[in-house]
Amino acid sequence: MRIETCYFCSRPAYPSKGITFVRNDGKQFRFCRSKCHKNFKMKRNPRKLQWTKAFRKAAGKEMTVDSTLQFAARRNIPTRYNRDLTQKVLKAMERISEIRQKRERVFYKKRMAGRRARELADARKLVQTHSHLLPRMRGSEKRKLALEGMAQEEIQRLEQEHVLPVETKKVFGKEKLRQRVRTDGAVDVVPGDMDIDSE
Structure with missing residues (x-):
């Protein structure tokens, strides 16, 4: 066939x-x-x-110059059938395919060497050129960090590094607020991401 x-x-x-x-x-x-x-x-x-x-x-x-690729070239010279020769050819075909696969793996490794470093360099360049598209820290998030006791310089450094709070439970436009009713009847306003403990 x-x-x-x-x-x-x-x-x-x-x-x-x-x-x-x-x-x-x-x-x-x-x-x-x-x-x-x-x-x-x-x-x-x-x-x-x-x-x-x-x-x-x-x-x-892909490999273009390799000795294993020459064996796949078609030969139009007919050969007389010989059982021993056929067995040798079948063994040689298996061996040649093994060698070719091994050389292709080595070729791929050499070709892909340093790919991760190139990808990181491209990503850094993209961040530098398009930094205006990165998400910004909202004013409510800055206020919350200030209430937690973080210094203003630290908040500015986080904003420059584009580090956002891990979990934000804000509604667009307004900060989600909860009300806590105390036993004496007074009402406290609590930011939405703080836990309400029963008194």
């Missing part, structure tokens, strides 16, 4: 699956699915579409 490769995306095109287009000059184009066939008819370049193997190779995301 011969498994062809898709002309457009280089995926395997299995027998009785996909589409075969034969041009007037006799050249055959095998496609794994209608998506590839439609893109071919629209005359799109596979190297510019991110989901194709051609793009991945052109962008340096």
Whole structure:
């Protein structure tokens, strides 16, 4: 059973699956699915579409120069059937696939080295350039922190570092207030995030 490769995306095109287009000059184009066939008819370049193997190779995301890739090349030289040779070939195919997977893992690790540092640098740059979009501390939250005994300099430092209180139980526009009725009949107003203990 011969498994062809898709002309457009280089995926395997299995027998009785996909589409075969034969041009007037006799050249055959095998496609794994209608998506590839439609893109071919629209005359799109596979190297510019991110989901194709051609793009991945052109962008340096896959191995292009390796000795294990040469074994997959088709050879049109017929060989006489030999049982021992066939067994050797099958063993060699397994070994070659193991070696290729190992080399692809090493290639991926080298390619992704330093990715976390790059992502952090990009995130820091984004925060610096768009700091005006970060959430600000409300005036009621500042007052609450001041009532708790925090110094004004500390509150300003928290605001500059964009550190917000962990839990906010505020209603938009107003601070949620609760009333506490004491045993002597007096009424106390308590901020919404403080616990009401029974007296």
